[in-house]
Amino acid sequence: MKRLHPSLLLISISILAYQIILMYTFSITQWYHFASMVISIALLGFGASGTVIALARTWLLKHGEFVCSLSMVCSGIMMMLALPLMQADLFRFDSHLVLFEPHHVLSLVLTYLLLFTPFFFGALSIGLIFVKEVKQIGSLYFANLIGSGIGGVFTVGLSSLLFVQQLFVVSASVAIVAGLLSMPRQNKRPIIVVVVLGLGVIGVIGVKLPPLQLSQYKSLSKSLLPPQSKIVSSEPTSHGLLQVVSSPTLRYAPGLSLSYQKEVPRQETVFNNGDRYGAIIAWSRRDTNHLLDFTTLALPYAIRQPARVLDLFAATGISTAHALTHGARSVTAVEPHTGVIDLIRHECAPLTDSLFHHPLVTVSNLDPRTHLMKDTSHYDLIQLPLIDAFGGTMGLFALKEQYGMTKEAMREMWNRLNAEGMISISTWMDFPLRNPIKALATIAEVLEEEGIVELSNHIMAVRSWGTVTFVVSRSRFNPDEIAAAREFCSSMLFDPALLPDIATRERVLHNAMTDDTFFILIDFILSGHREIVLDRYDFDIRPATDERPFFSQFLRWRTIPHLREVYGDQAFPFLEIGYLVVVVTALQLLVISFLLIVLPLLKIGWRGRHKGWTLFYFGALGAGFMFVEIVLINRFTLYFGQPIHAAAAVLSGLLVCAGIGSYASARFAPTPKNLRTTTLVVVALLLAYAFFLMPFLEATLSLPFGLKILTALAFIAPLGFVMGIPFPLGLRFLGGRSEAQLPWAWGINGCLSVVGTALALIAAVELGFVLVTIIAAGLYGLASLSNTIPRWSRQP
Amino acid sequence: MISSLIILLVALVQTQTDPFHRERDLMVRTQIIARGVRDTTTLRAMQTVPRHQFVPADQKRSAYDDSPLPIGYGQTISQPYIVAYMTELLRPSPGKRILEIGTGSGYQAAVLAEITDSIYTIEIIPQLGNAAAQRLKELGYRHASIKIGDGYYGWEEHAPFDAIIVTAAAEFIPPPLISQLKDGGRMVIPVGSPFLVQQLMLVEKRGNQISTRSVMTVRFVPFTRAK
Structure with missing residues (x-):
């Protein structure tokens, strides 16, 4: 076969690149888990190629060079065609509607098939080369793996320079070049025709690349619906597609106090891969109060005056500005997204009074956990952002590793505190209760392991109608601080949930709950009977660890029958959809793989x-x-x-x-x-x-x-x-x-x-x-x- | 007993005219009364409003199912029970002035319009708002006033309101809505993901005092206490 190694190298680059490109695409248009499911099934093209070669081995080997070259070109053409077809009504599915509308199931199946073909053709060419030239397998597999390695790095590198649609052009072109390189000496014409066709397809689609159609349930889609809402900037970054939306109706004030009577200002909002990343709130160095003062997130500032603040997951810097407004003498803002840091430093600098250039602010472009492990400073306050989302995230982030929320992370935060230092963790109140309970369980276990005996003297919690903030202190809270917390609650119409000397009655003065489940749970978590709750609760609320860093994974298999009973078959998957999708994927893969493995036995014998x-x-x-x-x-x-x-x-x-x-x-x-x-x-x-x-x-x-x-x-x-x-x-x-x-x-x-x-x-x-x-x-x-x-x- | 009789009477009247009356009757009995909604005006409204007219054509056969349904633009029409429960919580009665934030399909507005003739509803998405306005008009709910706009500011010209229902819940309760609520007024807000309303919240205003109450629709028995 002609130019075997270079063409194998190129097709391997192209296929791995395509895999990553699809992952990016689905992360933008749907959610990561559906991305993973669709692509996994499409990747079975590799398995299917083996089945096809086994079934038609003699013919394929006889026409090996021709088929191999043609397959590479076809792979490239299908890669390019997939881009517009995925956006067409027939193929476009919405992960939320698959459970409701049968035609979305059909579209999902068609999408599987559409994405399966480039992998199948690519793998067919690789498989044929391996089988035909098995004596050279060492160097061939070398070319295959090196190509895959290059493809991965190449695509990751290009992702911060090109939009995802442009990446389709790159991977398709590389596959077609691979096909051209391996073209046989005889019988070239059909391949040349297909190559020309392929280049035509790339040219036609590439001239005007189709925009990606996002699920109507992505937060970006919803934000663009009101009139005058528009995307004002769009930039590919190594962390995803970063977009800023300007709208007269977008505002951010999580769980705002009902005593707040001023206007909530409109804000520009930053989205990453179609999911909201943060709001850009106008801020000035002369401001004496902050919108967050009217949320439970202000609790640590209501009871103490922290001078040195560590702001983990600073995002657009709202909490950083909040700390400065309260007189912090130094704020370390830790934010892993380089694109967001650049945005606040440059384009948004006028709006935020150059917040990330402020002399008292140090910006660390690292994952918060990595920063914690490197940082040796001590702080008066370490603050985490609001966990979860209003109304819940339906488990869409269940399989996201959250090293910042593990017990080990909490321990590192604890050890980075001054003698009077505090950690502040806020979550949305979700129903059924999951996030606040898991957060508190994490805090409680770490404090006990650090030798704190009376947990109630070191943990304070305040609840609004929608959020709860836990403040954990290295030192015991003194009576003045406890009184300040009560005063804060009273003025903001919040209720204390945990105070060293709390009375049952004061927990629901302003925000009553239907039952006392929340209080029973948090009291149990702080008691010696924590294990009972952790074992028997309907959701997995055991603290996450570095070994299992999935803070947002709450699903427990044994309680599914109960959840189905309570919520109904149609609704319950929306509680924790992410992990369910992965398991459903694995089951689909097992069944299809079984068939693909068994099928060749019909030909080669059992x-x-x-x-x-x-x-x-x-x-x-x-x-x-x-x-x-x-x-x-x-x-x-x-x-x-x-x-x-x-x-x-x-x-x-x-x-x-x-x-x-x-x-x-x-x-x-x-x-x-x-x-x-x-x-x-x-x-x-x-x-x-x-x-x-x-x-x-x-x-x-x-x-x-x-x-x-x-x-x-x-x-x-x-x-x-x-x-x-x-x-x-x-x-x-x-x-x-x-x-x-x-x-x-x-x-x-x-x-x-x-x-x-x-x-x-x-x-x-x-x-x-x-x-x-x-x-x-x-x-x-x-x-x-x-x-x-x-x-x-x-x-x- | 009384509520069942009323439902029966309404059902008898409608039998000859509405092909979905049986499904609606079943919906009211098995999904709403069975779960404890007792307010007769609410039940009558739920029995009367043709829910199937408020869902997309391809969802009509599921209109009376015990679940929310997609209506496009990332929005849903709430589960019938949730609509009935929220309506009951508002304590609507003839003459009461009610503001709805988030018209959506217009179904909730229609249910309220069966009870009172002072319904004001605001929808931010023009496509949804215009379709709902047309639908409400065609179905004879001409006294439901609809406005396309930002619900944040409420509807100052018609304030104060006896009740406000925020069907498109946000991360915060807009301060103008609190100020447009009458003394003694009630506001209801659902909290949850689009296909799973897990929580309803009732806001009550008494003088300067504002309080909230979570009204959980689904109760969990999380664990057994240690003996």
Whole structure:
């Protein structure tokens, strides 16, 4: 085959880029979880390509060069066509309406098929190359992995320069170039025709790229509905599509006191990927009061005068301005979104009186948790933003790692406090109660572990009609502070929920509740009987930890029947839709994968040598690789403080090193012993990483960025290198014994990679990341074990 | 007993004219009365207003289901029980002046218009507001005044109101709405995601005193106390 390696490299770049582009697209138009579901199913194109090659192997191998080249071009064309078609009525689905309107289910299925085709054609070309040229598999797999690594980094890099629609043009063009490169010497004409057609498609669509159609339930869609609302700026950033909306009707005043009688000023609002990120409130250095003074978030300022403030997740700087208004002498504003910082520093500087240039403000562009681990200063107040959203987020962020809300984060905040320091945490009151209870459980557990005996002397809480703010103090609250809290409640029409000497009656003076569930829950949380609540509540309100950093995941499987009974079958999924979607995805993937794996057996036969080995070995490798990838991305997210840096480092590091390993695999003879040994080395490394990776990363967290990159690569490189060997070695082993099974092995590996991604996420939620790493080691162990079974591993 | 008789009478009158009367009757009995709504004027209104006229054409067969339904533009028509419960909470009666923020499909306004002839409703999304105005007019609810605009400012010209219902709840209760509420007036606000109203809040104004009360529609028994 012609120019095999460069074309394989390019198609691999294109496919991985396309995967990331789709993730960006769906994150903007829908929500991350639906993105993950749609793309996972589309990725089964890899598995399906193996099935098709197995079923039509003879014909495909005979016309291998032609089909391979044509598939690459078709992949590119379908990538480009997907962009306008996804916006068409027939294909456009709304994740909220899938449960209500049958035609949205049809659109969802059509979207699966639409996105499946580019992956299928791309994978068909790669699979054909692997099967046809199995003797060169080491260097071919090297090109494939290097291409994937480049594709990942390349796309992440381009994402801050180009709009997502423009990225479609890039990935489609790369696929078509790959097809051109691999064009056979004979029978060129049909391919040239298709290439011209493809370029035409790219040209026509590229001239006027269609705008993305957002779900009508995205906050950006709703904000644009009132007349005169408009997007005033739109910018691609490495964190997502950053947009600013100007509207005469947008205002921000969370849980505003009913005693507030002035005008709530209109504000411009910042959106990231269609979700509200923050409001830009006009502020001046001469202001003597702030809108937030009329919310429960003002509690810490009502009882003390903090001079040094740490504002975690500062977003558009509202809380930073609030602290300055109250006379803070220094405010450290920690905000991970570079684009938002730039926005407040530059375009919005006139409106905010150059807030982020204020001499008393230090801006830290890091993830708050990473900042906490690096920072050695001590503060009078550490404030977190309002948790959740008004009316709830329906669990849409259930699988988002929130390292800033774990017990470890709370402990670090506690240890960064001065002797009189406070932590302030506010949440929306959600019904059924979840966020405030989990936040308090986290506080209570950490304080107890820090040796605080009388929790009620260190925790204060104030509730409005819609929000609750907890203030945690290192020192005991004194009578003056308790009196100040009561005075604050009285003037704002709020009610105290927790005070050292609280009376039951005063908890509902202004804002009555139908029953006392909230008070029973918070009293239990602070009592010695906390475990009863944590065990028996309908939702998972156990504190999040670094091992399971999913603060917003509340779903408990065993209580689903009860929730269905209470809310009805149609409504209950909206309570915690995010995690449900992932599980439904995993089930769909399992069923489709099963079919794709079984189907080739109709052609190659159910019986015969090595089938059990092929299934276990390549299946375990596929799932194991993805388990490792998910764990590493997660671990390094905390390390770099930026998920995008983590994803880039892991994807590039792991895939490139695995590519090198694959190249080196040519040096090893494809024997059961070598297969066993290489997979066992992976097992050993993973077990070591399970226990030692996090402590090492924490110890080196304060290193300069460049050194951290090197440290990360030092960890990823050996693992990636060894993980790159078993697959090509296994294919060579199989190729020498049963060539007919090669495509089946490719399909199994593809299917299980996709299933593995979904299962790894579920395992992370249920079991934590250490156990996910151990499971990954177990999967490689299974691959190793499959080479010890005499019937499977003996020579023919 | 009385409420059941009233429902029966209304149902008998409507039997020959409205193909959905049976579904509506069933809705009132099984979804609303069964859950404890007792106010006869509310029940009569719920029995009378043709809910199927307020949902998109492709949702008509689900109009009387026990759930909210999408009406476009990211908005929903509330679950029948929630509409009835909010109406009962407002304590509407003939002659009372009621302001609604968030007209949506116009269904809630129609239910209130069955009880009182002083209904003022504001919708911020022109497409929804215009469609609702047309619908209300066609169905004969000409005394329901509708305005396209920002609900934040209320409707000063017609203030004060005996009751205000905020169906498109926001993160804060606009101060002008509090000031446009009569002494002794009541305001009802649902809190929750579009397809799952989890909480209703009642705001009451007595002189300078303003208080809120959560009226939970779904009760949880979260755990058993340790003995």
